[in-house]
Amino acid sequence: MQWLLGVLPLLMALLLGTSPALAADTWSLSDQAGHRLSAQVFEQPFPEYPSGLRIRFNALDAKTTLDHGTDLVLSDSLGQEWNLPNRSEEIVPSDGSVVPAGSAQFDLDALMPRPSEALPLHVAVPSGQGVLDFNLSPEQVLELHAMGSVQRRSDLT
Secondary structure, three states: OHHHHHHHHHHHHHHHOOOOOOOOOOEEEEOOOOOEEEEEEEEOOOOOOOOOEEEEEEEOOOOOOEOOOOOEEEEEOOOOEEEEOEOHHHHOOOOOOOOOOOEEEEEHHHOOOOOOOOOOEEEEEEEOOEEEEEEOOHHHHHHHHHHHHOOOHHHHO
16 A cells, blocks of 8 residues: 555656656645645646646635636736736636636746746735735745746657
């Protein structure tokens, strides 16, 4: 049984089509109001949708609903702002499945130019409760900055 726990993350990466170079850690985010989200960066796995990097947020409580139509806004301490298109429809196959209310996904390829690894980064996640505000850790900012240099599946073909 112990070996299964070690193999499970690799199996999930294979099933979701995420290359190990893009398999990001899951981030835990908390705001001043007590909202908690997890976030993960990955490459879009479904062939019926445009390829590219995505960031997905999942609410960690049943009361928080995330907006499936509004862009994600990131900003740094110098006033630079990025709007990442909402791609929540890509969470499920294009067969008409319903997008989970507590999840939202955004196009990370729109994060250009990449933010500086040296500046704090703020994330404004649209939700049914209004905008949820989070400050990323230095490690999370560094990971987003480095996204431009990772190898993608589309680079391998």
